[in-house]
Amino acid sequence: MNVYEGKNIRNVGIVGHGGSGKTSLVSAILFDTGATTRLGRVEDGNATTDYDDEEIERKITISAKLAFCEWNKNKINMLDTPGFVNFIQEARGALRVADAAVVVVDAVSGVMVQTEKVWAYAEEFGLARLVVVNRLDRETANFERSLESIHQLLGRSCVPVQVPIGQEKSFKGVVDLVTMKAYTTAGDGSGKFTEGPIPPDAEGRAKEYRDKLVESVAESDEKLMEKFFDSGTLSDEELISGLKKQVAEAKLYPIVYTSATANIGIPQLLNAIVNYLPDAVQRGTVTGKNHQGAEVTRKIADNEPFSAFVFKTYSDPFTGRVSLYRVLSGVLTADTHPYNVNRSVAERFAQVATMQGKTLVNVPKLHAGDIGAVAKLKETVTGDTLTEKGHELTYPSVKWVQPVISFAIEPKSRGDEDKISQAIHKLMDEDLGLGYSRESQTKEFLLAGQGQMHVELAVARLKKRYGVEVLLHPPKVPYRETIKGKADVQGKHKKQSGGHGQYGDCKIRMEPLPRGGDFEFKNEVFGGAIPKNFIPAVEKGIQESRQKGVLAGFPTVDFRVILYDGSYHDVDSSEMAFKIAGSLAFKKGIREAKPILLEPVMNVEVVAPEEFAGDLMGDLNSRRGRVQGMDVRGRSTVIKAQVPLAEMLSYASDLTSKTGARGSYTMEFHHYDEVPAHLVDKIIANAKAGGHGEEEEEG
Ligand SMILES: Nc1nc2c(ncn2[C@@H]2O[C@H](COP(=O)(O)OP(=O)(O)OP(=O)(O)O)[C@@H](O)[C@H]2O)c(=O)[nH]1
Numbered sequence: 001m002n003v004y005e006g007k008n009i010r011n012v013g014i015v016g017h018g019g020s021g022k023t024s025l026v027s028a029i030l031f032d033t034g035a036t037t038r039l040g041r042v043e044d045g046n047a048t049t050d051y052d053d054e055e056i057e058r059k060i061t062i063s064a065k066l067a068f069c070e071w072n073k074n075k076i077n078m079l080d081t082p083g084f085v086n087f088i089q090e091a092r093g094a095l096r097v098a099d100a101a102v103v104v105v106d107a108v109s110g111v112m113v114q115t116e117k118v119w120a121y122a123e124e125f126g127l128a129r130l131v132v133v134n135r136l137d138r139e140t141a142n143f144e145r146s147l148e149s150i151h152q153l154l155g156r157s158c159v160p161v162q163v164p165i166g167q168e169k170s171f172k173g174v175v176d177l178v179t180m181k182a183y184t185t186a187g188d189g190s191g192k193f194t195e196g197p198i199p200p201d202a203e204g205r206a207k208e209y210r211d212k213l214v215e216s217v218a219e220s221d222e223k224l225m226e227k228f229f230d231s232g233t234l235s236d237e238e239l240i241s242g243l244k245k246q247v248a249e250a251k252l253y254p255i256v257y258t259s260a261t262a263n264i265g266i267p268q269l270l271n272a273i274v275n276y277l278p279d280a281v282q283r284g285t286v287t288g289k290n291h292q293g294a295e296v297t298r299k300i301a302d303n304e305p306f307s308a309f310v311f312k313t314y315s316d317p318f319t320g321r322v323s324l325y326r327v328l329s330g331v332l333t334a335d336t337h338p339y340n341v342n343r344s345v346a347e348r349f350a351q352v353a354t355m356q357g358k359t360l361v362n363v364p365k366l367h368a369g370d371i372g373a374v375a376k377l378k379e380t381v382t383g384d385t386l387t388e389k390g391h392e393l394t395y396p397s398v399k400w401v402q403p404v405i406s407f408a409i410e411p412k413s414r415g416d417e418d419k420i421s422q423a424i425h426k427l428m429d430e431d432l433g434l435g436y437s438r439e440s441q442t443k444e445f446l447l448a449g450q451g452q453m454h455v456e457l458a459v460a461r462l463k464k465r466y467g468v469e470v471l472l473h474p475p476k477v478p479y480r481e482t483i484k485g486k487a488d489v490q491g492k493h494k495k496q497s498g499g500h501g502q503y504g505d506c507k508i509r510m511e512p513l514p515r516g517g518d519f520e521f522k523n524e525v526f527g528g529a530i531p532k533n534f535i536p537a538v539e540k541g542i543q544e545s546r547q548k549g550v551l552a553g554f555p556t557v558d559f560r561v562i563l564y565d566g567s568y569h570d571v572d573s574s575e576m577a578f579k580i581a582g583s584l585a586f587k588k589g590i591r592e593a594k595p596i597l598l599e600p601v602m603n604v605e606v607v608a609p610e611e612f613a614g615d616l617m618g619d620l621n622s623r624r625g626r627v628q629g630m631d632v633r634g635r636s637t638v639i640k641a642q643v644p645l646a647e648m649l650s651y652a653s654d655l656t657s658k659t660g661a662r663g664s665y666t667m668e669f670h671h672y673d674e675v676p677a678h679l680v681d682k683i684i685a686n687a688k689a690g691g692h693g694e695e696e697e698e699g
């Protein structure tokens with residue numbers, strides 16, 4: 001393995017919708033550049049970057065992986081990322097450290113939901129982008145249609161720098177619109193190709209798109225524009241340098257065409273990466289913070305003190321704990337003594353290395369801009385900064401989105417709670433999209449993640465790695481109780497037989513508040529019927545008892561209490577006695593005021609290919625959902641609906657099986673609504689069986 005300086009390194013995040021062929025492209029690249037001797041295949045479980053058991057079993061990428069190749073005296077670091085919605089945050093994490101995004105689009109289905117999402121991530125980080133239209137060998141793959149979808153959803157700044165020669169079964173190469181030469185593959189999967197004149201059947205299209213390319217490049221630069229108007233064209237040098245500049249500035253996004261599994265167009269893709277995408281030092285500087293929290297910039301250069309950002313740590317069955325980092329300044333050698341600024345500890349590097357899929361590859365040194373790997377660091381976790389001692393700074397960690405779905409977990413064997421919590425926290429160190437908490441109302445432990453598969457995977461890993469087994473339950477729905485009518489009641493607590501007695505007496509009115517009104521307490525006692533110092537005790541009694549409603553033990557909300565009268569005893573009255581009186585009045589009053597159950601209703605947005613729209617709307621209706629609208633986004637349909645949470649608990653897996661994993665959804669809380677009468681008894685019975693229900697009455 002040669003050593004490369006930053007100007008000869010490209011760091012690319014390979015991102016795109018699930019199944020567009022990212023992992024297969026990495027395999028083809030590694031094979032064509034001689035890094036592997038066999039073309040790895042996702043199907044056969046031997047793709048270099050899909051090596052985890054769970055990935056091989058599911059045939060999808062679950063976490064971002066590093067691989068690298070050497071091409072035309074440059075090194076390309078590739079971060080292969082997942083496209084499946086549950087793991088899409090991994091793509092964002094990878095783009096955080098990449099200099100460019102290679103956005104893979106399926107030639108058959110065009111731009112899909114996750115394509116748009118990763119595009120937005122690249123936008124957020126201001127990254128250069130190269131669009132790869134892959135799977136062009138497939139039936140119904142189509143050059144024009146895929147371009148239309150790209151233009152419609154990613155914008156008109158995406159411009160072909162190639163046109164394909166043939167498509168579907170007859171796809172056999174590409175015409176480069178800069179050199180205006182044809183690159184035709186041998187057709188045996190070897191990746192070998194011949195350079196030659198443009199075949200007659202591709203000539204018309206090549207000329208048309210060459211003109212469009214020249215125009216696009218000229219349009220975005222004043223000087224080139226002038227030249228273009230004067231002479232009607234640009235020289236090849238002007239075209240290349242103009243293109244390069246505008247790609248680096250994220251103003252133009254070149255499009256290339258491939259088939260990963262048939263190994264077509266791969267060397268030309270590599271040329272595009274090396275020729276057009278920015279190198280590892282091109283952005284010049286990075287910004288971090290010093291000990292005082294002030295911003296400091298550091299040059300991405302070899303002659304600066306060493307610093308690196310750890311963008312991922314994970315446990316690997318082969319090497320143990322692995323940390324991936326990007327060297328942002330200085331040169332890392334065996335003599336460097338890295339210091340973890342976030343944890344304030346020195347870390348010992350067992351090796352200077354990089355990662356080829358699951359294999360650690362030692363290198364003599366890593367220059368500023370390069371990406372490396374190290375095994376078995378003791379303290380370092382994702383998001384930490386390593387520097388030379390005396391030159392400390394921290395780089396901003398990437399923020400992960402909140403989990404979207406949570407499940408109640410229960411240890412299989414009692415007494416495992418502590419072990420489970422420790423193991424979960426270890427998982428969370430490497431997976432920032434997980435969450436763990438205790439629900440205060442139901443007292444359940446909740447494991448939260450980006451989707452059902454994400455949470456199930458975490459449970460599988462708990463067992464495999466840490467030997468702890470948990471049962472996964474859907475979380476309990478946080479129902480509420482409220483009243484529909486009014487009440488006027490008395491709560492009297494009196495015990496005056498022998499010794500010090502107890503006496504508290506209050507009269508209250510109750511009335512409903514609008515949804516979201518929670519609770520109000522009004523004091524209208526006149527003339528000292530209840531002494532002032534006991535009035536807060538009445539309110540406290542009501543506050544405490546409303547936490548467990550009278551129907552099924554859910555918190556009671558959206559009502560007002562007006563305390564208007566009562567009586568007291570000079571000796572026997574106490575705060576405690578008035579608290580109990582308040583609680584008695586509450587329970588009596590609620591029963592009189594027509595108590596009802598409320599359930600959370602969610603805003604749900606489902607995205608799926610249009611052929612599923614009818615079926616999915618019917619399904620949402622059968623879940624008591626109210627469909628509020630339908631939209632078309634590319635070739636996908638977006639359905640918006642409001643659905644009770646109780647009906648959505650198994651939606652993730654139902655949607656996957658209904659759409660063959662091509663649908664996805666998001667869901668967030670919207671409002672509480674009354675539970676329909678025919679469901680009330682069942683919910684009350686369930687709640688009581690599950691330990692909810694009324695408490696013993698005091699006093
Ligand atoms: N015909 C054809 N099939 C392809 C091509 N590229 C990938 N595939 C197949 O498409 C499927 C998905 O490919 P992957 O490489 O796993 O896709 P991915 O983008 O890595 O998927 P995720 O990791 O789940 O996001 C596999 O069955 C591949 O064999 C291609 O160019 N042509």
Ligand SMILES: [Mg+2]
Pocket residue numbers: 022023024050060061080081082083
């Ligand atoms: Mg993959």
